[in-house]
Amino acid sequence: MAADWLGSVVSINCGVTLGVYQGEVASVDQASQTISLRQPYHNGVKCPVPEVTFSAMDIKELKFLEIQKAVCKSGSDPRVMTEPAIMPSGRSIQSNRSTHSHVTSSTAPVTILRRAPAGSSTSRGPTQAALKKNGRNGAATGPMRPKDEECFGDATDEGLDTDFDFEGNLALFDKAAVFSQIDGTNVHSSRVHPHGNVTEQKPSSYRHDENILQVKPVVYRQITVPQHGGKEYCTDSGLVVPTVPYELHKRLLEAAECCGLSLERRLETIGVCSSQMALTLLGGPNRLTPKNVHQRPTVVLLCGPHIQGAQGISCGRHLANHEVEVFLFLPNFVKMQEQVTNELNLYIRTSRKQVASVKDLPTSPVDLLINCLDCHENLLLSEQAWYQSVADWANQNRAPVLSIDPPVSGQRQTIEAKWTLSLGLPLPSDVRDSRVYLCDLGIPKMVFQKVGINYHSPFGCKFVIPLHPA
Template sequence: MNDDWLGKTVSISCGSLGHYQGVIKAVHLEGQTITLKDVFQNGKPCKMPSLTLSANSIEDINFLEVKSSDMAKKSGTPSTSTVMKRKSRPVAENLASAAATKLKTTQPARFSPAIQAVLAGQGSNAYNRGSPRKSWMEGNGEHRVPNRRERERMRDEECFQEINEVEMSEEFDFESNLALFDKRLVLEEISDNIAANQPDVVRLVDCNKRKPEAKYRNDENVLMSVPAQYRPIETGEEPPPGEYVTDSGLIVPAISIELRNTLEAKLKEHGISAERMTELMARSAVELAIHLFGGAHRLNPSNNHQVPLVVILVGPNRAGVFGLATARHLDSQGVRTAAYLPDVPHYPAHVAQELNLYKLSSGKVCTKTESLPQGPVDLVINAMEDHDMWMQERQQPWLKAAQKWILKACPRVNVMALDPPHSPDEALLPTKICLVPGLPLWQGDQFNASAAKIYSANMAIPKKLYQAPLGKM
């Protein structure tokens, strides 16, 4: 007799324990218990597959008659339907069948019971959203115009009514269906359609088969103009020592030390003195220094808490003159400067002249490394080595002391070298930027392997003067 209750849907009230609904799975008369499956507790699905209730906790029990479709929804087992795959057809047949598809009748839309009751009226008695002033029939046969609230309610019921569509048991697999797409086959069909002279496909393919156009950068001229000259300076030196290439593609020829000395002597004859070249070199060095220590915003008067500090290592030579002039220009910009020089009884005349000018500024002059800043430094300018005496200068105690200071006090600081010597050996300090006056000297392959970048200061030398030392002007 226990089997007569199996499969029945019941609703059991257990008082404070809650309300349960489900299908009877088993009845135990000896233990006075009942086991339910597909259980709903207080209207929510239960996480457990089955639930056993004692007869002592049951206050009321009712048997329910549930349709098979409703049971499928409650049990979470959706019904399935077989979807037939449509046979693949060429593109032309799909386009041709598009018009015939529009002529097929569609399934009438489902409306709410209120809307169906309204539409049950014949002809002009039916509610028409486009013409709300037409007569509307109520259930008692009275004709009147629906008010605004009724029209809104009927609209909401039509829009948000429950649609009982057939649920799919499996989700659509996009990856597997995408794998079924044969791109080569589609392209062959398009090619066949082109051969068949079908205009609807030919127009699309012709647009895609346009010849590729040339692409231009946003700063490139698209109009035809004079060809660019990537070699603006010709020295005529044979054989040429080497060439450098800028970021924009310009070719800068390198010169030998002999041609450089001859060129400077020729410049003095035309009025370009060493003092003028020193000032131009110092201005170029200041522009690079401002870029290296963070930009011009650090020189803003409101940024007194972060005034940059630059240390200039000066030697008693031509590079030292460039260094002292650079320190003087930086001090005029509001930069804190400290110049380190060797402690010698007498300096060369051109070095002493620049030193006297620098002492008139607010910069600091040091002859010992102990007087140099021991804290963070924004930039170090190396102007200690000369082209002729660099081997002897590297053996001097003052130069070794400066090298030891920078490697100990600020090993990660940016270093800018002013007119470094033509040396086959490694650089004295790890240099990031080298600034040279005019055309650079060829530093060889060892210099190219380093991380330093060469910047050429524009000394405003006429192009024809580069040919003068060789007698070609």
């Protein structure tokens, strides 16, 4: 009956070492216990040789993929056939599909019975067919049915002695095609119209930073002003931020106060944002840690008796609250505005390091200087003797300088700043080598509209952003 298997398509599993073969049965030799496949495939790849022969000792499992038509036409059931005399004992072959129309189930297992060699380790006692016959016919001499068979059926332990061949099954997949899709080498996939016309091309894969949703083009000029300051900046994301004249900036702050954003609230906002920037410049979490109390950074605040000075005092109070050693210079021989006095009263409750003379300032280099001496209203302040002496001390200290609300174009700048912090919208400035930053004052959008400014916030998730020359 070995000739009945000729022409059938089978899959032979030879274990991890040899792998899985598929092909058409060319011959079955009962004497030598071998089977030959023509046009074989090894692990899904066509073999370079036209025929491969296997020994029964190498075969772990044999499955039928297609049974040749002659067997089905003979009238015999292809699910129970005569052994081709090559399978070891206790192993089965399965038919996955049949070409005959009267076969009711194409996936039913085909059981092959063969006498195992003496001392074979693969023999597991009586076969399932023997247990089934003796147990259900009630023969007194037959073995008793196992409890698993009574509870779960006849084929409970079928195939449990064979491990699943992960490597053999993995070899059947086209890994190159899968990885090419993952890597995005197939850039575009086309949708073909039923008449053959390509109607659409779309990317089959996207990078992690690509948006798969269609969005409107970005408008980078989202802030327009009625009076231009003559210079423009741009943010890290490319948004354009124009400068405004000092008169327009002043009207903007006055409109904010009329809408409820008082000067005290603005001073607190500036103090928080400027102190946060200063803490970052001082080293942030790498410098200010509980284990580094012996190396606390030192900051000197140079403040004048005006609103700009009050902004610096507010910044110094927040820095002192974060365990920064702050020295505040504020002249006590000139008349101070009310806001300066209020901020000073809050500061001395946090830190008592306040000096009014240049000779009381630190003689050793400090970590950071914060300049708040200049005033937009009083242009003659920089000509006074005390101002010039403080400016000379600052230039000789050689510490990096952060200037808050710096002078506008045309005003004298005696202290060179490495960083400048503008408020709300930048003012035109003659400073060239300074890095410009912008602080969010929290002014509502409706307030900008009242002074003729079409405004969209450029800050995103931050309150202080860097600006670059456009």
